[in-house]
Amino acid sequence: MNDWKHICSLEDIPVLGARIVRRSGLPDIALFRNGKNQVFALEDQCPHKKGPLSQGIVTADAVTCPLHGWKIRLESGQAAEPDVGCVPHYPVRIETGEIFIHF
């Protein structure tokens, strides 16, 4: 699976919110929308203890994991200091309000 896949429209994700994208046989993706209508895709598993990042509070450039409050950068999937860890991130394209993820 190595191509762009249409997922949903921008409106389907709340501003400063997220949706879960389910994939068969693979971990879920968390799809985030920030205040500037940028969209980011991370694997929905916190590097700490696999908390569902899609359920966290979303800020301009990060999401706070709902389980123990790690901050994960939306762009890179990197945990903010002092925590160390990283989750896979996927390229996202927005075309006339439609969202595509590159797997």
Place this chain on the structure above:
Amino acid sequence: MDGASSFSQSPPHSPSGMKPRLIMVGNGMAGVRTLEELLKLAPDKYEITVFGDEPHPNYNRILLSPVLAGEMSIKDIILNDRDWYHTHGITLHTDTRITRIDRTRRQVLTASGETIPYDRLLLATGSRPFMLPIPGNDLPGVLSYRDIADTNAMIEASRTHRHAVVIGGGLLGLEAANGLRLRGMEVTVVHVMPWLMERQLDPAAAVLLQKSLEAKGLSFLLGKETTELLAGKSGRVSEVKFKDGSTIPADLVVMSVGIRPNTQLAETSGLFCNRGIVVSDTMQTYDPRIYAVGECVSHRGVAYGLVAPLFEQAKVAANHLAEFGIGRYTGSVTSTKLKVTGVDLFSAGNFMGGDNTEEIVLSDPAGGVYKKLVLKNEKLEGAVMYGDTTDSAWYIQLMRDGKNVSEWRNHLMFGQNHLGDSGHTGNANASALADNAEVCGCNGVCKGSIVKAITEKGLFTLEEVRKHTKASSSCGSCTGLVEQILASTIGGAYQPSEGKNKPICGCTEHTHEEVRRTIRDKHLLSIPEVMSYMEWKMPNGCATCRPALNYYLISTWPHEAKDDPQSRFINERAHANIQKDGSYSVVPRMWGGLTTPTELRAIADAAEKYAVPTLKITGGQRIDLLGVKKEDLPRMWSDLSRSGLVSGHAYGKSLRTVKTCVGAEHCRFGTQRSMGLGVKLEKMLFGMWSPHKVKLAVSGCPRNCAESGIKDVGIIGVDSGYEIYVAGNGGIKTVVAQFLCKAADDAEVMEIVGAFLQLYREEARYLDRTVHWVERTGLDTIKQKVVEDKEQRKKLHERLLYALQGAENPWEEIVRDPSMKQAFEPLEA
């Protein structure tokens, strides 16, 4: 001069296209801290050049004592290495003294004759040790104790010489003496006064201190006035001579008799000085282009000699240099600690007392403990502690907050633990802990890693320790202990969190109280409005400030302000508790802990239908269905709602449970109908959002089977009516509720409880439980408003009822509204 009004605020001018040039003179702790704060606010605003006459980059001067004592090396105490200056585009000239400021041409002159132009100038020249004006004070072997050069010279002397004499029995002198002794010298401390540290200690305490230092091998000569230092054959100092004619041998003399603000440069350049460079509340000198911070400064007539206040000055100066313009420096409460391992001595504020002050003193010479508290107008003004410094952080906080302490006068001396603190005091003595002792149970951080982070990263505040180590960043019960570790590691440089003036989070400079007031006064109705009106630094805030703002908005303007689900923690968005595996738990409300066969059947049916793995009776007298999939939540709620079950808000900063006992309805001892009142209260409060969770209990008689004594509001039935208790807590730290008042009947209880909780909703900071709020406000003030002033009580109660009018079961709301339901459904890839 205590305002900025006389100073121009116009931005600096510089040749067009170039950044304005900021020059800093004095590469020490206060100056560099100002630059750090400035870089945080406006990283690209200035072209920065720094001149320091020491050969080193910025280091932690206060840790020179552990260096002298051989507990640390110079390398350990560097705060900003050369890379740091480089990374931030700062040009650093070490070993370079500035000799003049040409204010007309706006340039500084170096000792080697170079001139460098500036648009803004920052003076941070620190202070100079005072040398007694006696013959021989310039002999080889006579030193002061101020910088790395002095420290190295002392270490060097300790290798080749035997007799050290330290003149001055204050903090610094004692630290020098202790260090030299540890380096193997025979040390005598000479002090002109009859007892040590006469400014901090009374004679009894000073004797305790002296004894413990004598046990470490130091000798003391008290009440001795030094008149001359005599040279030996080699020309080096060899003897100290006193007024009474006697002498003692000395091949090293360290003078530690005080410091003077280093104003020479400022004075010769025509800046107004008066025992320090005189500055305004915005840290500007009489020349508005020139700022000054640190020990060289005189602010409102005070020159500070400890780092904590200097860091506060740094913050304000940076604010102003960044043209943020909101900060003001209004003076500080200072504190300090003797950094001699094994000796616990701490002092803060005005510990000398004076007109109209009272003193509370505890003196236990045999037990090695002395404590003195200085009070003025029912407020704590100063404190000195010897032997047991556990409560130092608490005392500093009380002083900073200017809190009225009359309520606990009797307990003050015994510290916060004695008061029944609310989860913010360590219960062990920090210095006695081993390095591998676990301090933060939530994040598994031990003492050793905290100390390491503090020294290696140069941390000064609790927030910094939280950020770097995670200790105390979760449940907070180890906060007191972490504060103690900070205090004992860096001594008086420890900056207790700013209490009253603490901003909500890093996204803003504003405090909880300011935000709340502004939302009310300006009738702000949404988070973006607040952020833009109050100039939030981060465009969308963070997970700390957004939930707080959301709560302040909806509690201040019920039915008007816009609730923002994305600014709520997931539990409040999903109306269920998130579990470690990402599933949820569902807790239906059981009013007053009562239930019916229909409800139980509905729960049983739902549990089967949605394959709920665990059913549990909670500690709150109701049933928890644990392990539900998120996408099943709306359907399950819909099923439960059909049998009349509603959300129990087990997840919210909101009304949780009202526990009851069987009461006079059934019990042979019951004096009041506790189940009935419990259900009425729970119904009255249904849908109430609050700063933190709120738990109630109603017991039918003083046997108190509903555990009313540890609830936010606890009610106990007595023959003549009810007793109401408030601000108990059964959580992280157990705190027994305090008696508020008696009430005659159910209606009166409901009004008083409603008023109390409304006042809590209107006044407490977000995430304060009632216990924290009452501790901060004082029960008497609250009693006045909700018990004595009947008019106000009624109004508060009415405001609560208005806010809760039409409160709906959130489950049904979501089931009904397709756009809300969407959040529960995954997308497919």
